[in-house]
Amino acid sequence: MNYFDYRGGRLHAEGVPLATIAAEVGTPAYVYSAATLRRHYKVFAGALASASPGVKHLICYSLKANSNQAVIRVLADLGSGADVVSLGELRRALAAGIPGGKIVFSGVGKTAPEMRAALEAGIRQFNVESEPELEVLAAVAGSMGLRAPVAFRVNPDVDAETHAKISTGKKENKFGVPFERAREIYRWAATHPSIEIVGVDVHIGSQLTNLTPFERAFAKVAELVHALRDDGHAIRSVDLGGGLGIPYERNAPWPHPDAYAGVVQRTVGNLGCELIFEPGRMIAGNAGVLMASVIYVKQGQDRKFIILDAAMNDLIRPAMYDARHEVMTEREPAPDSAFEKVDLVGPVCESGDMFARDCEVPPLAAGDIVCFETAGAYGAVMSSTYNTRPLVAEVMVDGDRFAVVRPREDLESLIARDQIPEWLRGGAARGGSAKGA
Structure with missing residues (x-):
């Protein structure tokens, strides 16, 4: 609506x-309609609360969908957190009033300056997507005398059944660490004193209109959480990403947040974890x-x-x-x-x-x-x-x-915005023919 x-x-x-x-x-x-933004946020939050009473949820609006400050402020006033993928988005979230403790930082190419800024802001967690990224994060956090809160984004090799350009959970996609190597990577990460392992992250794509891929991916995450706890890791949060589809055409079938929340409860609702969500398109x-x-x-x-x-x-x-x-x-x-x-x-x-x-x-x-x-x-x-x-x-x-x-x-x-170099200034006045160009 x-x-x-x-x-x-x-x-x-x-x-x-x-x-x-x-x-x-x-x-x-x-x-933009502020009333629509508020309604969509409340419908999504209400569906999660109804399906999983007693389970702690954090909705982190995904700024990449629409990062206008007014949009973010409307959602911040409702208690929303933020999912960011760049230093610019981090600064937008903070400027709009979202506290660092409600911000998760995703993306495959975080740089050392971005990591430093995020640590200074006290963000909730980094969704780490590779071993080289973790090494850089560990070095930055160590140089600051801090421990960086980390959830590895795992790639469950699940087909999101959406457009190829917005599918992110298959093994040929650039996102996440291989599901089969996750336990090994978590063991290795735990050896870094400046890294604090806090959770698991997954996001398989955008504009999903079929809930089955979510169910398959979330079930694999639940299996991984149990295994990681058996390995001695204190997993306290599960970030399920975003991706819930919306109707672009009138009368087109699309999954209601209530049905999505039911999938969440069946798969990960009994893990005793805080559940983090990153809706963007569904809200905006x-x-x-x-x-x-x-x-x-x-x-x-x-x-x-x-x-x-x-x-x-x-x-x-x-x-x-x-x-x-x-x-x-x-x-x-x-x-x-x-x-x-x-x-x-x-x-x-x-x-x-x-x-x-x-x-x-x-x-x-x-x-x-x-x-x-x-x-x-x-x-x-x-x-x-x-x-x-x-x-x-x-x-x-x-x-x-x-x-x-x-x-x-x-x-x-x-x-x-353009700047003409000194040596080119006045060139047109000196003449010159365009013939034969």
Whole structure:
């Protein structure tokens, strides 16, 4: 459920007409609903609490889904922790009010400076993904006179049955340590005086719409926890990662958090461990839309193109993952509207700059506004300035009020990032021909 709906024939985000936002902020723009963020967090937390009463849970929102400070603050106010994968995300989490003790640091390529900053912040744990990484972490922690809390991310070789680019739990993926070697690696890690072993971590992929892979992976983790305890390790936490899928298409089947929580209880609920979760898309996905305006309606030889002011650099998921986002027009279609099939495309010079092919929409004209649903996760965070297109604005709505939470970048600032070396300055004025280039 989200809070984007028609009221009086106009599309609203909670109590604010999107036309009002477009008039003040312009398009393209991302619009987020605080009420949706809160609802999704509470539904997920409530499902876990109901399925596993008495079991301690920590939800660490995954910043890679949407790292806007306003989004993080909404969740921090609900008690959320954070899952981070870079120094930048660590600083964002701290700046938004999430305490270090609720932050887990994941990722395969943590650097020594990142480790030092995380230790200074007193993070809850490092999810370590390789033996070389542990050696560096041990050296950094030792130099600081600290012990680094560690959970190894294990790779259970379980097919997440999701898109290949977001599957992370098979043996050919770069993530985690081999499940078969986990006990050996934990024994070796325990010999480092500056390392404190606290738990086990697993994450098999993103956008899972089938719960069976979770069940297989979590059952293997439970088996490993028992074995590690037999080896003398005090395993007190299990980080189950994220990955719970959401519906991108209306009426598409998707797993409810209640069903997911049931899998958690059956597999790891009786281990006596604190359970850590890293939801990202599940919290933020349906909490945002990308709002765009029609520039031109172009009739091709055998199809009609609706050319928008948003492009693949603003929302890359359709081009990168062949993803589909449902489309809503800002004006509610009349009951007798004659829908037509069109291609919704952007202005970038790539054939892949297409949001939807054969999309059924009511008649559109230049200046009309459309919204791509379920754009709150992996939208703005993956945007770029390709074709020297400035990053778009981000807006947060909360009830009947709204605010710009990331201003639209201006061209002057974008171009000013570049610096021309001294020896090239004045070169154009000295002349020179481009003939034959």
